[in-house]
Amino acid sequence: MNAIQSQYLRWRETVAPVLRESKFKEHGKITPEEFVIAGDFLTYKFPLWSWQKGDAKPREHLPADKQYLLLQGAPCPRRATSLVYTDAEEDGEQLLSMGGGSSKEDEWVQTHAGRTAPTSHPDEIDDIPDDDAVTADMQRMNLKANESMPSEDDIPDMEEEDLEDALNSNIVASVKPTQPEANNNNIQKTRKYDAMITYDKLYQTPRLWLLGYDENGTPLKPQQVFEDVSADHANKTVTIEPFPHSTSLTLASVHPCKHASVMRKVIERMNASMIEEQRKSHQSPGASSSTAAPASGGSKKWIGGALRRVTGGGTASAEKSPVATNDGEEEDGMKVDWYLVVFLKFLSSIVPTIELDSTSSF
Amino acid sequence: MAALQFSPFTSQVSPQLWHQLSKLKIDVLKLSQDSIDLKATYGAGRTIVDRESGKDIGMGCMLSASGDGFLKDRFAPAANVAIASGAVINYNTIEEFKDSNKKALFSQTADQIWASFDTDEPQISRFLLITFADLKKYKFFYWFAFPAFVPADAWTVKESGGLASAESVFGTEKLEKIADVLPAHPSAFLLKECENGTFETAPLSKYAAFFKEVPEDVRTIGFLDPSSDPQSPGWPLLNILAYLFHLTPTHKSHRVLAWRDSVVPAAGSPASAWKSRFATVVASPNSVPGVRPSAVGWERNAQGKLAPRMADLGSSMDPLQLAEQAC
Structure with missing residues (x-):
């Protein structure tokens, strides 16, 4: 059944027409060309990301050497289930004003404000209470996660201490990760994720895929990945499907059916506040005459300010400005280059504990 | 030490x-x-x-x-x-x-x-x-x-506090310049500061030619350091040091820059943002060159x-x- 379904999904994506027209501001969707532009920008600005070719037949609407984006080893120090909200924390909520929003309904609620660190040690986070909703969900899926975990019995007994007779304990730091008290350093064992961003031709948005490793570098079962997805999304928007650029991998993926509308909202707000800033800079005497392309340094500042306002700072309360500009000036707002940077910020709400976003300095 | x-x-x-x-x-x-x-x-x-x-x-x-x-x-x-x-x-x-x-x-x-x-x-x-x-x-x-x-005798660090932060040795401005000249796929490289304040890199094997005019106490070896431990450099440094000792047995002390900043910290971020480390690594005087x-x-x-x-x-x-x- 699964095979038929995935064949169908694959067929559906194949026959879907390639988006030609740029619509990222109107619909939050991007064309394959824009995906490449935004990906180039992401890999340039944040070189932890790289373009990959994949081992499957290349998709024709993308360049052969730019099939998807990869970030290796994104740390995930704690489970998303540890962020589960409790009534006691409702007092910590704060109202944040969105960038372009002036009315009350545009305010966002910041949760977990002023939250302090949990007392538990990150190494022990695996103990998720059984009555937890996510855990229960996973049990219903008949995982046998514990049964199939590699146990010591499966590994042939072939410890060979004499292999390294020359091993000088003065040379090697922290060789025994099982004895944390012997570690006088700050290294903690955390889960790590390889994150892939593909272009989904059917939904015409980027799509995130996750390949997880546990604390010992053993690949996580796809269902264990759900522990790192916020409870609102686990088993709903995060699904397990064959990875399109590999002939063999089956990975957890954030389903892109809602991406376009969310991205459209975020972009709309950012665009509005950026146009506002651009307009201001045009109205200032020196800049009004320059009809050439905006200086690159300037555009960075605009987006920086806009991003801060939209994603975190919450202190600015700029007036909403009309998006449409008729005077043919340079007020073109957000460039599509930034699409993936914004996309990563949006993803951090779905996988809050995976450090995908190294872009916080912008 | x-x-x-x-x-x-x-x-x-x-x-x-x-x-x-x-x-x-x-x-x-x-x-x-x-x-x-x-x-x-x-x-x-x-x-x-x-x-x-x-x-x-x-x-x-x-x-x-x-x-x-x-x-x-x-x-x-x-x-x-x-x-x-x-x-x-x-x-x-x-x-x-x-x-x-x-x-x-x-x-x-x-x-x-x-x-x-x-x-x-x-x-x-x-x-x-x-x-x-x-x-x-x-x-x-x-x-x-x-x-x-x-x-046979371990490498030692000259600095009394172990590895020092690279920022305290080079300063932010120079580190940014070094980041600009890093080779693609930089496993290990030689590093020198030119007279006009820019930096140059070269592959390890060019040691003699590259450092010809450079006094020994400012020659720097850089390597991409996979370790995140502030006090211990990553595994590749062992072979880099062994190689340098093999190449130039007379130089028993090397200034080593352990490069850990694959993303250059943005201007204005906190002072501890640079993660790269620095050490002067010294070979034991008893080490014999030429022997594996x-x-x-x-x-x-x-x-x-x-x-x-x-x-x-x-x-x-x-x-x-x-x-x-x-x-």
Whole structure:
């Protein structure tokens, strides 16, 4: 059944027409060309990301050497289930004003404000209470996660201490990760994720895929990945499907059916506040005459300010400005280059504990 | 002077590697037990700030291997990672895997590294991977070795507090300039400051020519440091130091820049944003040049034992389990 379904999904994506027209501001969707532009920008600005070719037949609407984006080893120090909200924390909520929003309904609620660190040690986070909703969900899926975990019995007994007779304990730091008290350093064992961003031709948005490793570098079962997805999304928007650029991998993926509308909202707000800033800079005497392309340094500042306002700072309360500009000036707002940077910020709400976003300095 | 400790590599193997190995085993290798080439990568040691406790968390010293590493035309590493070449030997039975002469294989790899020291392309981070693929049960047994040369008397650090922060030695402005001139896939490089304040880099093997006019106390060796431990540099430095000692036995002291900033901190970020470390590493006066030092480097498993690791890919390869998971 699964095979038929995935064949169908694959067929559906194949026959879907390639988006030609740029619509990222109107619909939050991007064309394959824009995906490449935004990906180039992401890999340039944040070189932890790289373009990959994949081992499957290349998709024709993308360049052969730019099939998807990869970030290796994104740390995930704690489970998303540890962020589960409790009534006691409702007092910590704060109202944040969105960038372009002036009315009350545009305010966002910041949760977990002023939250302090949990007392538990990150190494022990695996103990998720059984009555937890996510855990229960996973049990219903008949995982046998514990049964199939590699146990010591499966590994042939072939410890060979004499292999390294020359091993000088003065040379090697922290060789025994099982004895944390012997570690006088700050290294903690955390889960790590390889994150892939593909272009989904059917939904015409980027799509995130996750390949997880546990604390010992053993690949996580796809269902264990759900522990790192916020409870609102686990088993709903995060699904397990064959990875399109590999002939063999089956990975957890954030389903892109809602991406376009969310991205459209975020972009709309950012665009509005950026146009506002651009307009201001045009109205200032020196800049009004320059009809050439905006200086690159300037555009960075605009987006920086806009991003801060939209994603975190919450202190600015700029007036909403009309998006449409008729005077043919340079007020073109957000460039599509930034699409993936914004996309990563949006993803951090779905996988809050995976450090995908190294872009916080912008 | 304190003895310098090194963070050993930990392997991180993508499931794709096992998929690719299974394919190779069935279509190409069949019963052959000859070694095959594999390329792996390591990036700069990463530290993240825990959002809740505000503490720095080190990510250890990782070497990542994926299925692409078998395929020359598909291997596309990110620009700022170093590439390590290695050999994979896949055994047909678990008994052969167990009974393989690991000492001989290890010493063979170490000899290859040592021999490469006399060429223009020293293989600083060559590795060995022995595997047994249980294709029916989708279980893969594997054991990495990262041979590194260890002198009889340990390398020591001149600085009294151990590794110093690179920022305190170079300053932000110079570090930014160094970041600009880093070579692509920088595993190790020579670094010098020119008169006009810019920096230049060169491959290790150009030591004599590159540093001809440079006084010994400002010559700097840079390397991409996969370790995130503030006090111990990563495994590759052992072989870099052994190579330099082999190349220029008279220089017993090296200024080493352990580069850990694959993302240059933005201007205005906190002072501790630069993660790179610096040390002056000194060889023991008793070290004898020209003799191959002994090598260590079998990877320990998750329990800290010298034993192989196992990857169970039943959940992503076994058709029965895949069918069960399908909703």
